[in-house]
Each structure stands twice: as C-alpha cells, then as structure tokens.
Amino acid sequence: MINVIIGTKAELIKMSPVMRELQKRKVEYNYIDTSQHSQTTSKFRKDFQVKEPDAQIGGEKNITTLMQGAGWAVKTAARLFDLKVLKEKKGLSLVIGDTATTFLGAYCSKAQGLKVGHIEAGLRSFNYLHPFPEELIRLWVSKVSDYMFAPYAWAFNNLEKYPGKRFNTRYNTILDTIRYSLKKNRKPKGLPKKYCMITTHRFETIFNRKRLEKILGFVEQAAEQVPAVFVMHEPTRKRLIKYKLLSRVEKNENISIAPLMHYFEWIQAEKNAEFMMIDGGSIQEESYYINTPCCLLRNATERREGLGENVLISGLDGKKISGFLENYKSLKRKPIKAKFSPSSFIVGKILEMEKEWS
Known part of the structure; x- marks a missing residue:
C-alpha cells in the first residue's frame, strides 16, 4: 500500500497532482494528514479533487507558534507510530519537501520497515542555518529515502552520494498544480489595477526584529513605486504586533494588508502582479513557472528556479x-x-517499482 503523508498547505498544493494521478490510475493509497495546517488544508481538498484523509492525526487548528509546534511534533510522532497502516512492514510512504511532517513521516515509516519516497529531493542551500531547520531535514531525509525524486538536474546531481534510487522529474510538481489552478480562472477581488505582491513568513525572518524591520523598509521603498499588497500570515502579524511594527504598515497609504487567499486566487494575483517581494521557496518556484519578477528576501535559497x-x-x-x-x-x-x-512521471516510476516495495 502507498501512504501519502502530508500536513502543511504547501505540501498539499505540491502533492495534490500526485494524488490525483494515483486516483486517475485507480491506485489505492492511504492519505495521512498530520494537521500541521489543518484549517487550511481541509478547505483545499475538495477544490484540488483529492479524497478526505484516511487518518487525521493532529488537531483542528493551524500551528502558528513554536510552543504549539513542539507539542504537535511529540503527539504526531506518537500517533504515527501507532497507526495500523504504518505497522504493515510492507509498503511505500511518500513525503515531500522539508517540513516537520516530512521528517516525522520519513522517520516513523522507516523505523517500522516501510520504504520511503521523497518528492522534491536534492534541494540544497549548503548552509545549515539558512534556512533552518529545513536544510537539516533535507539532508537527513535524503539519507533514509529509498526513492528520491529530484525536480531538475542540479538537485538530481546533489543526490549522487546517497544510496537510494534517484530520478530527475525535470520540473517541480507545483507546475502541475499551477496549470490546474490557472484553468479555474478564479480572480481575487479588491486588488489595485497595478500592484506588487509582498509576503514574508519564514522563521529566520519574523523571529528576528532587526531583520523584519529592515525588510519593512524595503517594502515601503517598493510601495513608493507600485502600490503594495501585503498578504499577511498570522505568525507574521503576531510578530509585527509584538515588535510594535504593525501600525507602521497599517498607516502606510501605499500598502494594503490582505488576508491569505485561496490558492486559485493567489496564483492569479501572482500572475498579474508587477513583481513580488517574498521569502518563501515555494513562491519562488511559482514566480518562475508563471514568469513574474521576484525579489527573494533571503541570503540564500535551496532552489534554482528563476x-x-x-x-x-x-x-x-x-x-x-x-x-x-x-x-x-x-x-x-x-x-x-x-x-x-512531473506528477505523472513520479507515479509511473512508483508503479514500475511496485515489486520492490509491496
């Protein structure tokens, strides 16, 4: 049996085309949701045409603080070890990316004798602290993965020293999601005719007041040139309040604060933006595939797109x-x-190797 273990919004966005391909080929799989972003993913599943989870092992609220994350990780590991489907000793668990769910899914599956397939393998910043802890998670998951699906040649070459089988999928699975989303033509409401998109949410950004304040200065500089739409994550809002910086954003007439959008609307907003200023790796990938200029508010990136x-x-x-x-x-x-x-390629390879993992 195939187990698909995901928990964040980004993981669902990138794994959904793989899940749809499994469904299209009538391949049974267990969908295990660790509920890292349960409030968000529960709203997206129907739109992305994937089934409801066979096992949902977390809570009903998104994880937005470090304390919540620590408690969630301990409970999730215990519940993954207790899942009957992961005790069968045979099967394949698919994980994606570099999140806590990626680590826990790979660790618990491997510990119980299952094969592990890592999608989006081989990305590297070559700096343990940027981004942290994602770079460490990527390195560890590469060591334990039996099958590694790299999104392009550079990532594929980074996997040469690891024992698992490696495959070059040519593009990231998010390309399939973008194609799917653009066909929905769901346009966001309330945006200016001409605008730039801003969003920042990474740990190393929002938990460093000096860094976050510096980024706000760049956002203000951009907004002088083009009206800025600041799509704000809840953890970012909380840190801005803590640092007494939120009012600075709210008072700027050239900056509009927007809530998180549905992904179909977000892709349309990105596509029509003059440019983006962001710190997220997945958004860097999106900007590449939809061809929108992007200023990455980071010191390094593990991705090569764009x-x-x-x-x-x-x-x-x-x-x-x-x-x-x-x-x-x-x-x-x-x-x-x-x-x-890339999603069709991945599923095809998994089925070719079925005798190895079933």
Whole structure:
C-alpha cells in the first residue's frame, strides 16, 4: 500500500497532482494528514479533487507558534507510530519537501520497515542555518529515502552520494498544480489595477526584529513605486504586533494588508502582479513557472528556479533591491512550452517499482 503523508498547505498544493494521478490510475493509497495546517488544508481538498484523509492525526487548528509546534511534533510522532497502516512492514510512504511532517513521516515509516519516497529531493542551500531547520531535514531525509525524486538536474546531481534510487522529474510538481489552478480562472477581488505582491513568513525572518524591520523598509521603498499588497500570515502579524511594527504598515497609504487567499486566487494575483517581494521557496518556484519578477528576501535559497532569469536573491542588500525595483520589467524568461507532467512521471516510476516495495 502507498501512504501519502502530508500536513502543511504547501505540501498539499505540491502533492495534490500526485494524488490525483494515483486516483486517475485507480491506485489505492492511504492519505495521512498530520494537521500541521489543518484549517487550511481541509478547505483545499475538495477544490484540488483529492479524497478526505484516511487518518487525521493532529488537531483542528493551524500551528502558528513554536510552543504549539513542539507539542504537535511529540503527539504526531506518537500517533504515527501507532497507526495500523504504518505497522504493515510492507509498503511505500511518500513525503515531500522539508517540513516537520516530512521528517516525522520519513522517520516513523522507516523505523517500522516501510520504504520511503521523497518528492522534491536534492534541494540544497549548503548552509545549515539558512534556512533552518529545513536544510537539516533535507539532508537527513535524503539519507533514509529509498526513492528520491529530484525536480531538475542540479538537485538530481546533489543526490549522487546517497544510496537510494534517484530520478530527475525535470520540473517541480507545483507546475502541475499551477496549470490546474490557472484553468479555474478564479480572480481575487479588491486588488489595485497595478500592484506588487509582498509576503514574508519564514522563521529566520519574523523571529528576528532587526531583520523584519529592515525588510519593512524595503517594502515601503517598493510601495513608493507600485502600490503594495501585503498578504499577511498570522505568525507574521503576531510578530509585527509584538515588535510594535504593525501600525507602521497599517498607516502606510501605499500598502494594503490582505488576508491569505485561496490558492486559485493567489496564483492569479501572482500572475498579474508587477513583481513580488517574498521569502518563501515555494513562491519562488511559482514566480518562475508563471514568469513574474521576484525579489527573494533571503541570503540564500535551496532552489534554482528563476535564478539569473526572473528571480533575484537580494541578501537584504539595499543596492541590489534598488536595482531590482529599477529594472524588474527586464527580468523575464522564456515560457515553458513542454506539456510534460512531473506528477505523472513520479507515479509511473512508483508503479514500475511496485515489486520492490509491496
């Protein structure tokens, strides 16, 4: 039996085309939701046409604080070990990315004798602290994975020293999700005619007042040029309140604070934006596939999508960001014309190897 273990919004977004492909081929699988972002994922499942979880082992609220995360991790590990489907000693567990769910899903599956398949394998920043703890999770999961699905050649080559079988899927599965989402043509409401998109939520950003305040300065600089839509995550809002910085954003007439959007609306908003200033790796990938100029508010990235084309790693360097704001219209790349589906490729390979894991 195949087990699909996910828990965050990003994991569902990227794994949903794989799950739909399994359903399309009438392949049975167990969907295990660790409830890291349960409030959000519960709303998305119907829209992404994936089934309800066979096992939901967390709570009903999104994890938004470190204390909540610590308690959730301990409970989730215990419940994963107790799941009957993970005690069968045969089967394959699929995990994706670099989250706490990725680590716990791989660890608990491997400890109980199951094979592990890691989707989006081989990404590296080569810096243990940026991003933290994601880089450590990626390294460890590569060591224990039996099957590693890398999104492109650079990531594939990073996996050469590991014992598991490796495959180059050519693109990230998020490409299939973007194609699916754009077909829905669900346009967000209330956005200016011309705007830039802002969002920041990473641990190393929001838990560092000096860094977050510096980023706000760059956001204000961008908003002087193009009206800014700041899509705000709840943890970001809480830290801005704690640091007494939220009012600074609210009082700026050129910045509009927006709640998190449905993914179909978010993709349309990204597509139509003048540019984006973000700190998320998945959004970097999205910007590449939809060809929107993107300023990455980080020192390093584990992803290669868009670098040297439509994506700039700013390093929070004022000169680089000023240069981006002056020249963003020139940051475009050639569109992807291939109809190749990475999700279909992954499922095909899994079924080819069924005798190894069943």
